[in-house]
Amino acid sequence: MKPRIAVVGGGWAGLAAAVAAVQRGAQVSLFEMAPTLGGRARSTAPKHPGAPALDNGQHILIGAYSATLDLMRTVGVDPEQVLLRRPLSLVNAHGQGLRLPQGPALIALTRGVLSHPAWTGPERLALLARSGVWALRGFRCDPRLSVAELCRGMAPALRRDLIDPLCVAALNTPADQASAEVFLRVLRDALFSGPGAADLLLPKAPLAELLPHPAQRWLEQHGATITLGQRVEALGALSTADAPGADGIILACSALEAARLTQDIAPTWSREAAAFGYEPIVTVNLQAHGLDGRPLNLAAPMVQLPEHTEAQPNPAQFVFDQGQIQGQPGRFSFVISGAAPWVERGQAATLAAIQAQAEALWPGARLAVESYVAEKRATFRCTPGLHRPAARPDPRLSPRLVVAGDYIEGPYPATLEGAVRSGQAAAHALV
Template sequence: MAADEPVRRRIAVIGGGWAGLAAAAEATARGHEVTLFEMAPRLGGRARSLAAAEPGATPLDNGQHILIGAYTATLALMRSVGVDPDAVLLRMPLTLVDADGRGLRLGRGPVPIAFTRAVWAMAHWRWRERLALSNAALGWLLRGFRCDPTWTVARLTATLPERVRHEFVDPLCVAALNTPADAASATVFLRVLHDALFAGPGSSDLLVPRRPLAELLPEPAQAWLIGHGVKVHTARRVQHLQRSADGWTVDGEAFDRVVLACSASEAARLTADVAPAWSALAAAFGYEPIVTVYLHAPGARLVAPMVALAEGPQAPAQFAFDHGALGAAAGVFALVVSGAAPWVARGLEATCAAALAQAQTVLRGVDARGIAVMKVVAEKRATFRCVPGLDRPGASIAEGLVAAGDYVDGPYPATLEGAVRSGVAAAVGGLG
């Protein structure tokens, strides 16, 4: 072997979510021999499509996901496995409007300038409210989007008028961190704002799926991996991970390196004996659920493809999506309840009934009798609870054993971009 020829290693990737797919694709592209293990019947992890209700029907997803233009690693991964993001994602300027069409609409141009213009164009806000948000954003910029690491988002924005917090901060926080503002990390919130506003042109754009999640990455990635010689095992839960003289064994099969790209709880289980301190950190996360209520209302519409909803004691959802306006299935709507622990405690039947009543107040062109519930999806461990001072485990576990996932230590909350970046990093830096 030539001195500069890369070493070809046998790599096991445990977990077929977006982090695992990123790790497997990157390791394969670097010439390694890769085997992928996924415990579920389908790849995609928590961003996957569900089985279609009937043959030929468009499948629903396990939740409504959105991306932003700053998700450069995710978009690059999609392209690398043959997906055209422009074909499967609806790109639109950041828009945070209510059911009446009032709210923030960013125009084109440099995002800081566009953001300021959009704030001052919100005619239903008093001038003092617009000035307060503009001044707060300027203050965050001047401080480098940094704050006391112990602060919550509520503490960070405590001096803002109530309307600004209720209509802008709270929905943006729960959408980005899936953690209510009174508990969410202000440090992570500001990092998300920084990357959206200053990562370059188009970084703040919303990228909303117009096709099922399976078509965005899991299915094309599976085909690409198999086409490049990767062994893909679905419905296969790994039981044992052990050191060996030359590397690691996965259920008795020998590998040189292992990427743990499964959930934090699964990773904690598999490393309990080989890396107990790391395992304890991975097992210590608190979680926030997300509930998605899919509705069928032929002829109905929303004022925009995505609208922010007024959350309240009897109104659980913070956002509604019009799949028809996205270029997907007409007459299908998704109401999303993030940070849904209080509603999960009430029960899915009560949550569904409240979401249906909420939908009846915002869907246009149809009366209440024309709205039917298609499916309720509850992801009870949708994301880790992104609170101040959260101690997240690092990517390095042991020699030849690395972790990948949206929970691994890093600057982002539990997002697809965080998962993909961790997967790429595991393949680039952890498999040498």
């Protein structure tokens, strides 16, 4: 008889868990309290007919996300069709900056660093030397170090052009607050996972088409049941009324929801899950056209923006040209990672600052804000020595209750890959 598995949560961790459980012969029931699947990487319905579907933010994958890419293939998605693959580049609006050529990542990094136009010879050699030391140490360090402390003594240009933007993009936490241990793990995976591991993979399709919708179709075709718009109020109710005879439960909901559901049966674990600090991400989508009405463009699909101007700090660290990525000319996504200060300032102040950034990019352009999306708990704050709860809230419950999510104890920051791997591990533990 097939084991019955209830999955609570339909984000990427829950979908990964459900697919893996079905593959291992389980009868799966998935419950999601939102009206759509996808969690913090989802799409919403367009505001009016003919308008593009809105994602809850601009997401980036990298070539090293092997579990995520394999899961997409399992549910019938060809990553090459829905993702724009480009070698890693951190370039400014003029196309100048770090560009990694194709090939083995370490060789590509060396070539990219040595050809960087804005760094001096000593700065290039110092960066390669520092990277070599990290590699010799196995990309490990004292877990109490921040990224800023790890890079103490590094030239300001290297911090400004490479370390700080990579850190906030990967960990969504400023370098002076971010875990050096996790940052080095991300570098290790990008540099030692084979050719193409450091490549940027930018969604050419709405996030829903990358995994949530195809996974839903795949699960239903394989006999799973999916219930949307229903919040699980208690685990006891779930195991008796909604999924009678459930042999195992996978909590793949948010840390706060998991804390609520386990507060009576695993109070210590519940307190750990509820203790996270969070960092928001804000995405502002706007249209930009020249005075002649033609859509504008950027030097690359993803462009790095300066942190400060003479007048004020800039909010967005990156801007994405959706004309090059999704075939929507004139549409741009300005992304603010580690956005807590701007969320506090409010939407009006943030939009005004983004408008100023866009005007600096395209003087005299016709600009129109399309949408403002603030994901207030986009990721946990990835700080040094952060304690993350284990996948099993209580050893006594281990045969039937496992938690999955990017916040569960593990080596990855809050990424899609971390969520997928955690979901798959939970399914393997139960089935």
